Amino acid sequence: MHIVPQLIFAVLLAVAGYFIFRSISRIRFNILLGKDYQPSASIPARWANMTLTALGQKKMFKKPLPAVLHLFVYLGFLIVNVEMLEIALDGLLGTHRLFAAPLGSFYTFIINVFEFFAVAVILACAIFLVRRNMVHVKRFSGKEMTQWPTLDANLILVMEIVLMLAFLTMNASDQLLQGQNDHYIATGNFAFSGLLMPLFAGFSATSLLILERSAWWIHIIGVMFFANYVFYNSKHLHIFFAFLNTYYARLIPQGEIDNMASVTKEVQLMLGMTPTDNTPVDPAAPMRFGAKDVQDLTWKNLMDAYSCTECGRCTEQCPANITGKLLSPRKIMMDTRDRLEEVGANIRQHGKDHQDEKSLFNYISDEELLACTTCNACVEACPVQINPVEIIVQMRRYRVMEESKAPGSWNAMFSNIENNQAPWKLSPSDRFNWSDNL
Amino acid sequence: MSELNHKVPVAAELLAQGKSFDVLFWVGCAGSFDDRAKSVTRSFVKILNHLNISYAVLGTEESCTGDPAKRAGNEFLFQMQAMTNIQVLNGYGVKRIVTTCPHCFNTLKNEYPSLGGNYELMHHSTFLQELIDTGKLKMKESGSFKGQKITYHDSCYLGRANGIYEAPRKVLEILDSDLVEMKRCKTKGLCCGAGGGQMFKEPEKGTKDINVERTEEAIATGATVIAAACPFCMTMLTDGVKNKEKESTIKVYDLAELIAKNEGL
Incomplete structure (x- = not known):
């Protein structure tokens, strides 16, 4: 009889763990569909960048109010999760507040700290809900913010509030049960859940027991569900990917666009130079310039897509978007992720050579790609160092180099550079005329 | 001279x-x-x-x-x-x-x-x-831009692309003018609209041209000179000022032009 809740708990934990593992495997498989990428910076520099940008949330503080609220939710997430260790052990061993006796008054202190953050999370999430649904902060709307992304954002906030309320209810009823029921070990007073105690003061011992157990189970099942929800396909993945993405970020001047090595070799041969890279080209390997689909992007571009939490700071800063053009950097990332999920599912189902007659261009239009000024405002704005410009340039490369499909005025610019060494149709012999009559 | x-x-x-x-x-x-x-x-x-x-x-x-x-x-x-x-x-x-x-x-x-x-x-x-810092380039006591309101437009390829925000401002400081910032400046500076090949094609359909948006912001500072440090920004902002019919009161100059004018070169 006593063992039944322990067994249920163990099974739930195993099932939740299994599905999280499956989700992570799926995401890993999808990301590795991308092409090779080598971060150029040294490992200490990358750790420093991750510490400052992900852990220290440096870029978040460009917007102080959301930054402080987000910091509370983030710290709440990290700190309250320490309590998960005790909850998981209690669940598996059939104990209750395993750490209370050995830690003594320190236990009281630490639970009070957890409760402080639980309250902070509830308040911050409530303000976030108001900002999203009542104040209508502009960056939370936009044509890519369709039904699902909007619902996703709200669900995350509601779930976080529910989890924290369950945690506080559990602690409040626990304190009322102490002294009434020997199983409930004395813990000292909890300051925040203590405020809820009057609500349950009239409850009978049985009702309190049911309330405490319900809150405990809702909390732990809620956490397992939330973790699964996040890894299944939520924007909330950023809690994990913010760290990976900043660790692997390219730490070079933002203005630098990579030189395509495959092109270097061809150009060197065309100019009669000895290629610097002498590795023989595999003639059977399909060669493609630029990106038609997600597999043509680097795995870092694909990781970027999974790291995006759809906050819209990029789109808010995009000069094209501000002036009413179709381009939205956030949409570029969301489209890349949606297409990647589709391609990944297809490959797992039908094998790696499966073609569905679709590409990234079914998601991202030429009009969007052409509107980018490569000004890097989106890259600068992103708190987790996502780079939408790289994807845009890669897709432009495919259109120009594989399909010769560029606007007429760009084709004219290309031929001017080729023939006149300047983007305008002017004679190269006039190039030095500016010095006349100086 | x-x-x-x-x-x-x-x-x-x-x-x-x-x-x-x-x-x-x-x-x-x-x-x-x-x-x-x-x-x-x-x-x-x-x-x-x-x-x-x-x-x-x-x-x-x-x-x-x-x-x-x-x-x-x-x-x-x-x-x-x-x-x-x-x-x-x-x-x-x-x-x-x-x-x-x-x-x-x-x-x-x-x-x-x-x-x-x-x-x-x-x-x-x-x-x-650097020429100013090392004392090679000295400014006149009462230059032609003394006390004038100047706003500096950050070029994306200097600023965000390469982290150069202070040097152009330091050059402007020596003019002894009144340097005013636009709301979107430095890391948040708004593009003039010409980068990424845009200089060589018509903009996509939208509600406004980027250079007009940026010029309006520059005009709102009350500056009589918009300082640029990029030839493309120069074209876009000059067109923007014309679009707003302000060319008689607001001038767009490059840093080099401001220094040369101030020196009487």
């Missing part, structure tokens, strides 16, 4: 005379062909001559860096241009380059090294700032 040597030294001629030079001035296509940008080139050359700086230009041997082609997606054309330019630059043993164009600056500095072109790059804002 009539005694000034107005001749512009060309690398090929210097080499033929067995002479060397310290720094190569990379003029850029806009600086060579666009009327407005040509005036910036001439102003900068006047400053270089005035301070007896050992420099040279490539003259007709210069060629597009390939920046607009690369950003439009034509990597072939970019690398063709880059490798040809690198052959010329390395042929003259160029070590240091100064340029008035942030797009040339970014490409030469960041994208040429892996193709074999390694140079110490300076944008003219940094170059001028």
Whole structure:
């Protein structure tokens, strides 16, 4: 009889763990569909960048109010999760507040700290809900913010509030049960859940027991569900990917666009130079310039897509978007992720050579790609160092180099550079005329 | 300043005379062909001559860096241009380059090294700032811009692309003018709308042109001078001021022009 809740708990934990593992495997498989990428910076520099940008949330503080609220939710997430260790052990061993006796008054202190953050999370999430649904902060709307992304954002906030309320209810009823029921070990007073105690003061011992157990189970099942929800396909993945993405970020001047090595070799041969890279080209390997689909992007571009939490700071800063053009950097990332999920599912189902007659261009239009000024405002704005410009340039490369499909005025610019060494149709012999009559 | 040597030294001629030079001035296509940008080139050359700086230009041997082609997606054309330019630059043993164009600056500095072109790059804002810091470039007591409201427009390829925000502002400080910032400045500076190949095509359909949005912001500061540090920004902002019919009251000048005017060059 006593063992039944322990067994249920163990099974739930195993099932939740299994599905999280499956989700992570799926995401890993999808990301590795991308092409090779080598971060150029040294490992200490990358750790420093991750510490400052992900852990220290440096870029978040460009917007102080959301930054402080987000910091509370983030710290709440990290700190309250320490309590998960005790909850998981209690669940598996059939104990209750395993750490209370050995830690003594320190236990009281630490639970009070957890409760402080639980309250902070509830308040911050409530303000976030108001900002999203009542104040209508502009960056939370936009044509890519369709039904699902909007619902996703709200669900995350509601779930976080529910989890924290369950945690506080559990602690409040626990304190009322102490002294009434020997199983409930004395813990000292909890300051925040203590405020809820009057609500349950009239409850009978049985009702309190049911309330405490319900809150405990809702909390732990809620956490397992939330973790699964996040890894299944939520924007909330950023809690994990913010760290990976900043660790692997390219730490070079933002203005630098990579030189395509495959092109270097061809150009060197065309100019009669000895290629610097002498590795023989595999003639059977399909060669493609630029990106038609997600597999043509680097795995870092694909990781970027999974790291995006759809906050819209990029789109808010995009000069094209501000002036009413179709381009939205956030949409570029969301489209890349949606297409990647589709391609990944297809490959797992039908094998790696499966073609569905679709590409990234079914998601991202030429009009969007052409509107980018490569000004890097989106890259600068992103708190987790996502780079939408790289994807845009890669897709432009495919259109120009594989399909010769560029606007007429760009084709004219290309031929001017080729023939006149300047983007305008002017004679190269006039190039030095500016010095006349100086 | 009539005694000034107005001749512009060309690398090929210097080499033929067995002479060397310290720094190569990379003029850029806009600086060579666009009327407005040509005036910036001439102003900068006047400053270089005035301070007896050992420099040279490539003259007709210069060629597009390939920046607009690369950003439009034509990597072939970019690398063709880059490798040809690198052959010329390395042929003259160029070590240091100064340029008035942030797009040339970014490409030469960041994208040429892996193709074999390694140079110490300076944008003219940094170059001028160093001349001021070392005391070589001294400003007149009462310059023509003293007390005037000036706002500086950050070029994306100087600012976000390469982290240069302070040098242009320091150059402006020496004019003893009243430097006012636009709401969106430095890391948050709004693009003029010309980067990424936009200079060479019509904008996509939208509710407004980017340069008009930016010019409105500049006008709102109450500045009578909009300072630019990029030939493309110069074109876009000048057009923006015309669009707003403010060309009689608001002028767009490059840093080099402001310094040259202030010096009476």
